[in-house]
Amino acid sequence: MTDKTILRALRGEALPRPPVWMMRQAGRYLPEYRATRARAGDFLSLCYNPDLAAEVTLQPIHRYGFDAAILFADILLLPQALGADLWFETGEGPRLSTTTTPAALRALKGRDDIHDTLAPIYETVKILRRELPGETTLIGFAGAPWTVATYMIAGRGTPDQGPAHALKAADRATFAGLIDLLTEATIEYLSKQVEAGAEVVKLFDSWAGSLKGQDFEDFAVAPTARIITALKARHPGLPVIAFPREAGAGYIGFARKTGADCVAIDNSVSAEWAATHVQVDGCVQGNLDPRHMVTGGPALVEATRAVIRAFRGGPHIFNLGHGITPDADPENVALMVETIRNG
Ligand SMILES: Cc1c2[nH]c(c1CCC(=O)O)Cc1[nH]c(c(CCC(=O)O)c1C)Cc1[nH]c(c(CCC(=O)O)c1C)Cc1[nH]c(c(C)c1CCC(=O)O)C2
Numbered sequence: 001m002t003d004k005t006i007l008r009a010l011r012g013e014a015l016p017r018p019p020v021w022m023m024r025q026a027g028r029y030l031p032e033y034r035a036t037r038a039r040a041g042d043f044l045s046l047c048y049n050p051d052l053a054a055e056v057t058l059q060p061i062h063r064y065g066f067d068a069a070i071l072f073a074d075i076l077l078l079p080q081a082l083g084a085d086l087w088f089e090t091g092e093g094p095r096l097s098t099t100t101t102p103a104a105l106r107a108l109k110g111r112d113d114i115h116d117t118l119a120p121i122y123e124t125v126k127i128l129r130r131e132l133p134g135e136t137t138l139i140g141f142a143g144a145p146w147t148v149a150t151y152m153i154a155g156r157g158t159p160d161q162g163p164a165h166a167l168k169a170a171d172r173a174t175f176a177g178l179i180d181l182l183t184e185a186t187i188e189y190l191s192k193q194v195e196a197g198a199e200v201v202k203l204f205d206s207w208a209g210s211l212k213g214q215d216f217e218d219f220a221v222a223p224t225a226r227i228i229t230a231l232k233a234r235h236p237g238l239p240v241i242a243f244p245r246e247a248g249a250g251y252i253g254f255a256r257k258t259g260a261d262c263v264a265i266d267n268s269v270s271a272e273w274a275a276t277h278v279q280v281d282g283c284v285q286g287n288l289d290p291r292h293m294v295t296g297g298p299a300l301v302e303a304t305r306a307v308i309r310a311f312r313g314g315p316h317i318f319n320l321g322h323g324i325t326p327d328a329d330p331e332n333v334a335l336m337v338e339t340i341r342n343g
Helices: 005-010 031-040 043-047 050-064 077-081 102-107 115-131 145-154 162-170 172-196 213-234 254-258 271-277 297-311 330-342
Strands: 068-070 086-089 093-096 137-143 200-205 240-244 262-264 283-288 316-320
Touching: 005 137, 005 200, 005 316, 031 043, 031 050, 043 050, 043 086, 050 068, 050 115, 050 330, 077 086, 077 115, 077 145, 077 172, 093 145, 102 172, 115 137, 115 172, 137 145, 137 172, 145 162, 145 172, 145 200, 145 213, 162 172, 172 200, 172 213, 200 213, 213 240, 213 254, 240 254, 254 262, 271 283, 271 297, 283 297, 297 316, 297 330
Parallel strands: 068 137, 137 200, 200 240, 240 262, 262 283, 283 316
Antiparallel strands: 086 093
């Protein structure tokens, strides 16, 4: 049995103080990240450069001593490995070639043909397992099929995932075929990350909240359950964190329905509500409002303590409700960590 605090929480232990890491902890709010990214040239070159990707993954660990490191990569590398074009428009976000027709779906590669493109990511994982402090847990990740599909269908981020909902209504077979391919490719991708040394994997379903009713069951719950079942069959005991962001009432029972060991909670629901309705089934992760990393002060300390208090009765990994933003102040992160560790 291992003593790493994150793994203990994932096994269902309530710890005297919660272990902590942050979504997007390696990112633009850190001057050392901006310097390494400039050396790499651009964001995608950084993702595909194992030495530099490992370097930025380690930066927040060295600065704050977080209990977990998350592999530095992106959820949109998988569509790229499947053959979609991917680029980032400065100041705007990702752009992809679109997959909205049966012909475009057929033109994508198969689930087993992704590893040439993704080999540098597995190399980053290997370097990290060598270089991380012994007490730090390494988290691998992928996007959940629905969220990745929303970008592949629209060719970019969208406020309401309109193009993906439209394809789901207009051409169910193509839509479902894309979800299936992504489900199968994600199993292969995460399996390789685990073989390379990832100790936990996390599925980011950032747009799960826009799936309602039966759609939520079919396209958020079912693909997640399929991925988790397949991964645990191949890697017995592998802990999985699921993040169906803004699922609201959909958070209730999500761990039971999918087999996830931990459900990450966004900050649109209160920690008290999540403790009552979600933590009853096991570990939860979250859910401090990321704005506190910008605004700081006594309100940050109070809100941090309130999250800890709400989740104190059960297994909890402290995190933000979503990624830290580029305008955050690194000093506020230090204050949050100190508050968690010293009360
Ligand atoms: C939707 C999504 C993406 N990527 C991701 C999600 C799901 C989580 C979420 O909801 O935020 C997940 C992600 N993206 C990144 C990581 C690395 C690990 C981490 O530190 O959390 C992870 C886990 C690095 C990144 N991914 C991106 C950056 C910023 C790139 C830069 O340095 O310019 C980082 C550090 C770029 C990215 N990547 C994506 C978008 C929409 C953008 C542009 C928006 C932005 O710039 O923040 C797609």
